[in-house]
Amino acid sequence: MIYWCHKCGEPIFDKVMHECNCDGDIVKISEGTICNPVFIQERKLLSKIVGLDLTEKKIWYFGASKYYYDGEMHRVPYREWYKAKEHLKCAEELRNDIKIERDYSLYMGVVEANKAYIQNLVFEAENYIVDIFNKYKNYDYIPTVSFSGGKDSTVVSRLVRDALQDNTVIHFFGDTTLEFSETYEYVMTKFRKENPMLPMLPSETENDFFKLCKVFGPPSQYERWCCTIFKTSNLNKELENLPGRSLSFLGIRHSESLARKFYERTQEHSKISSQINAMPIIEWTDYDVWLYVLFKNILINDCYRYGYKRVGCWCCPNNSDWSMMLTEIYHPEDMKKWKDMIYEFAMKTGKTDLDDYYEEGRWRTRRGASGLEVKNVTITDTACNLSDRARNIIIEKKLNKDAIEFFKPLGDLKIVEKKDATYISVCDKDKSGEYRKCFELIITYGTNVIKVLPEERIDSINLVNRIKCQMRKYQFCIRCSACDSVCPYGAIDTIHGKYTVDESKCQHCKKCIAKFYNGCIICDKVAGKKGS
Ligand code: SF4
Ligand code: SF4
Ligand code: SF4
Numbered sequence: 001m002i003y004w005c006h007k008c009g010e011p012i013f014d015k016v017m018h019e020c021n022c023d024g025d026i027v028k029i030s031e032g033t034i035c036n037p038v039f040i041q042e043r044k045l046l047s048k049i050v051g052l053d054l055t056e057k058k059i060w061y062f063g064a065s066k067y068y069y070d071g072e073m074h075r076v077p078y079r080e081w082y083k084a085k086e087h088l089k090c091a092e093e094l095r096n097d098i099k100i101e102r103d104y105s106l107y108m109g110v111v112e113a114n115k116a117y118i119q120n121l122v123f124e125a126e127n128y129i130v131d132i133f134n135k136y137k138n139y140d141y142i143p144t145v146s147f148s149g150g151k152d153s154t155v156v157s158r159l160v161r162d163a164l165q166d167n168t169v170i171h172f173f174g175d176t177t178l179e180f181s182e183t184y185e186y187v188m189t190k191f192r193k194e195n196p197m198l199p200m201l202p203s204e205t206e207n208d209f210f211k212l213c214k215v216f217g218p219p220s221q222y223e224r225w226c227c228t229i230f231k232t233s234n235l236n237k238e239l240e241n242l243p244g245r246s247l248s249f250l251g252i253r254h255s256e257s258l259a260r261k262f263y264e265r266t267q268e269h270s271k272i273s274s275q276i277n278a279m280p281i282i283e284w285t286d287y288d289v290w291l292y293v294l295f296k297n298i299l300i301n302d303c304y305r306y307g308y309k310r311v312g313c314w315c316c317p318n319n320s321d322w323s324m325m326l327t328e329i330y331h332p333e334d335m336k337k338w339k340d341m342i343y344e345f346a347m348k349t350g351k352t353d354l355d356d357y358y359e360e361g362r363w364r365t366r367r368g369a370s371g372l373e374v375k376n377v378t379i380t381d382t383a384c385n386l387s388d389r390a391r392n393i394i395i396e397k398k399l400n401k402d403a404i405e406f407f408k409p410l411g412d413l414k415i416v417e418k419k420d421a422t423y424i425s426v427c428d429k430d431k432s433g434e435y436r437k438c439f440e441l442i443i444t445y446g447t448n449v450i451k452v453l454p455e456e457r458i459d460s461i462n463l464v465n466r467i468k469c470q471m472r473k474y475q476f477c478i479r480c481s482a483c484d485s486v487c488p489y490g491a492i493d494t495i496h497g498k499y500t501v502d503e504s505k506c507q508h509c510k511k512c513i514a515k516f517y518n519g520c521i522i523c524d525k526v527a528g529k530k531g532s
């Protein structure tokens with residue numbers, strides 16, 4: 001709930017607190033949680049849309065195209081304007097004259113009017129940070145900030161450094177390779193200049209988004225494969241290089257998305273797990289974040305000056321029309337590349353009305369593989385004459401030495417090469433906790449058959465299914481690196497040319513085996529589910 005004080009001329013976030021110091025007339029102005037200052041560059045754009053000069057005005061944005069200025073709420077009908085392609089007429093003008101004010105003085109009144117409120121919030125968040133730091137510092141945890149260049153992680157960065165009185169906290173910049181150029185400039189240059197002591201470790205990815213789009217199709221709201229590949233995987237790899245475990249501070253907030261509604265503020269698996277996630281601003285609203293930015297006078301990513309409400313991947317299917325419009329204005333080259341890719345995909349998958357598919361944003365809601373080349377991911381097994389319980393698993397790709405890697409998660413391998421075949425006995429702890437031989441594999445390189453001989457006590461159906469999952473990886477892996485991030489012990493490596501499992505690290509926890517449906521993300525995409 002947001003109020004407006006007519007005496008102060010400012011939005012008020014806690015009515016009772018404000019009334020202690022002010023006798024002004026306070027009215028409710030919004031049921032929502034959005035209230036952010038509109039900067040000059042966005043005001044120029046708004047002026048174009050409404051056809052009035054708003055550049056000198058003090059304007060607040062309240063969500064859902066509603067802007068407050070001249071003592072009134074105005075709905076700015078940008079969508080019609082955008083669909084009529086009016087934005088392209090002034091794109092060049094806007095792009096060629098970008099005004100960024102470093103000074104927030106126009107909006108500082110809101111801090112004064114909500115001082116007690118923001119001080120309380122900060123006090124609470126900083127206490128939380130100190131408490132959790134103290135709780136874990138004796139267990140070899142190092143505080144880190146997971147930094148995206150967006151406002152939420154920028155705020156968390158400052159809170160953590162203030163709370164811990166430490167300006168050298170390690171920051172991880174999770175580069176999705178799909179960031180706006182402003183984000184790179186902000187993270188690597190502007191933010192750095194203000195915080196020269198901060199170690200900022202960019203995560204490197206070997207994956208090329210556009211190349212992967214050829215396999216997966218463009219990401220859609222239902223097929224957000226890129227998040228798994230670019231976000232989780234990279235971060236996990238960086239954490240491995242830390243000389244200790246990571247107490248990671250994240251800028252995640254409940255009000256951001258439904259999916260995050262039920263996140264706990266602290267995710268602590270156990271005192272010895274490799275990572276603890278702490279989310280100091282999880283209950284903060286959007287206006288809390290902005291209030292803090294103004295309160296501490298924090299330099300933010302230029303994208304917010306253009307009017308982006310959130311800053312992430314520039315081509316995300318979850319971006320609003322408003323964001324798409326801004327990207328068409330400020331990053332026409334990126335948009336062109338994106339458009340070409342969508343058209344190519346639409347053509348390849350036999351869409352009839354290409355313009356519609358793109359313009360109406362139907363790619364954003366596509367489901368399933370949508371006509372990509374469908375592969376058969378079924379692997380069959382048959383009875384084997386070696387014993388009652390033995391099975392033959394028949395795969396499509398001929399067996400070679402690389403297949404061995406995929407057996408390693410199942411247990412310790414003892415490999416004996418004989419003239420007729422390769423014999424692999426697999427030992428592991430079983431349900432009783434006893435370490436012993438669980439099954440034997442017999443394979444011949446160059447053939448398609450794997451013979452499985454389970455010990456009497458082993459559930460052979462389950463075992464065969466696991467081996468099938470592993471063999472799908474063997475057949476389909478394009479080294480998207482999603483598996484790397486699944487292994488809690490860092491045993492899996494796909495980015496150095498091959499899928500490998502380091503047996504000195506592998507604990508046979510088997511988490512990697514069926515983490516993805518059918519064993520591998522790719523199978524899920526090419527299995528030819530019914531799609532739109
Ligand atoms: S484009 Fe969207 S879905 Fe893909 S990685 Fe970025 S945020 Fe995730
Ligand atoms: S097996 Fe599949 S999910 Fe795992 S890294 Fe390879 S392509 Fe990705
Ligand atoms: S997740 Fe890692 S440790 Fe567990 S079985 Fe797979 S490779 Fe081994």
Ligand SMILES: [Zn+2]
Nearest residue numbers: 005008022024
């Ligand atoms: Zn007042």
Ligand SMILES: [Zn+2]
Nearest residue numbers: 411412503506
């Ligand atoms: Zn082992």
